[in-house]
Every structure is written in C-alpha cells, then in structure tokens.
Amino acid sequence: MSQKVNPIGFRVGVSQNWNTQMQCYQKTSLTYTLTVLKKLQIFSFFQRLLFKHNIILSKAEWLLKDGSIYCDLFYTKYEPLTRQPLLEISKKILKVLKYWITSPFVFRFYKIHWFSNPTTVSHWICYQLEKKQNIKWILLLLKKKKINYQKWNTEIKYDISGENAFLLKGIKIICSGRLRGRRNRMSSKTWKQVGVMPLQRLHGFVEYKKDNAYTRFGKIGVHVYYYYAKHLN
Structure with a gap:
C-alpha cells in the first residue's frame, strides 16, 4: 500500500506540513477557490519563465497573511548562473503580476544544490x-x-x-x-x-x-x- 499512494499526501497533517499557509482574518476580495487557482497560475508562469532561461524551479513556499502574498522560490541550474538573468526575471514577474493580482506580492529567490531536492x-x-x-x-x-x-x-x-x-x-x-x-x-x-x-x-x-x-x-x-x-x- 505504501507504494500505491502519494507519500507526501499520506503524511500531511501527521508528520509533514502543507506547502501553503493561508491566514485570512478579514474579508478578502477572492474566494478560496479563486485564490488557489491564482496560485497555480502564478506558479505555472514562474516555471515557464525560468525554464526559458534554463533554470529549474524546485519548489515554492507560499504564505498569505494580512492581505499580502509572500512567495519563496527555490531554483537550481546545472551551469554557473549570473545575477543578470534573475534581475531580468524579477522585472518581468513584477510587470505581469500587477495585472493578475491587486494584493501586495513579495517574492524571494533561493539557490539550492541540484542534488539536494x-x-x-x-x-x-x-x-x-x-x-x-x-x-x-x-x-x-x-x-x-x-x-x-x-x-x-x-x-x-x-x-x-x-x-x-x-x-x-x-x-x-x-x-x-x-x-x-x-x-x-x-x-x-x-x-x-x-x-x-x-x-x-x-x-x-x-x-x-x-x-x-x-x-x-x-x-x-x-x-x-x-x-x-x-x-x-
């Protein structure tokens, strides 16, 4: 049975946490369904944009708190990477996200070793x-x-x-x-x-x-x- 179920979903709530935390103590402009849909669309956009620059997006950790969205992006590349592509990517992300969401959006990049994930x-x-x-x-x-x-x-x-x-x-x-x-x-x-x-x-x-x-x-x-x-x- 252990190989026929998802090993992460099998342990969520028992020993492992969710990758997304949503804390909404006030009225929000979007429902829960639309919020999850927006998150999936943004993550897919991140993956396609980084893949064009030969960068692999490992995972993203999300936090929705006090009307703001915080996102930590973990990436890797099999070749040496300069800071210039990340600056260009950040400008494109900010340019596109202002048309998708109205809430303040904060994202940070973290480089990891390709064998660590x-x-x-x-x-x-x-x-x-x-x-x-x-x-x-x-x-x-x-x-x-x-x-x-x-x-x-x-x-x-x-x-x-x-x-x-x-x-x-x-x-x-x-x-x-x-x-x-x-x-x-x-x-x-x-x-x-x-x-x-x-x-x-x-x-x-x-x-x-x-x-x-x-x-x-x-x-x-x-x-x-x-x-x-x-x-x-």
Missing part, C-alpha cells in the same frame, strides 16, 4: 534520458554524487512540530518505460536505492517527485524518493 534530481534524470544517455550510467553517476556530496545530507525542514534538522537517510529512484530501446517493445522497470526507505512509516519525513522523460522510444516515468530522519545531535 528530488524535484531537481528528477529533472536531471529526464534531461539525461532525453540526451540518449543509458539509464544504468545515470543511476551509477547518481550513486557517486550521493557519496561525494555528504555535506548536503543535513537540512532544515519544517514538519508538524516546527523547524528541525533532518538527516538524509535514503534515496530511491524508479524508472519505468522502454528503457532497452528498439530491441524490446515491452516496457521494463529499473530502480536504485541508497540507504533505507521505510515508506510504510507515518512519522518519517519523505520528499517525492514524479516526472516524465519524452524520448524517441516513448515516455519514461521517473520517481524519486528522499527519506529524512530527525537529527538528534
């Missing part, structure tokens, strides 16, 4: 598959990255009890599709796991991302799991 890892795997790289070579390279980047193992996460330090205990990657190319028309599945991955535990902090790679042999599904445990020290 399952979203960026899944994007990287899809990027390599679309470049016709072998899936075994990709998984072997990711295992070496996990060993080399030990400093990214400890991170600050927000769970149901507040802000805590978590230790990365395990990574699991599953790829399914026509991975063997033209030789076999049947789809196959391959996976790689480093560390532990107890998906049946409710009190474990799990990050999960599902993505698709579109190759000449068809669509390949990529699932990435990150399992964290509380750092006692």
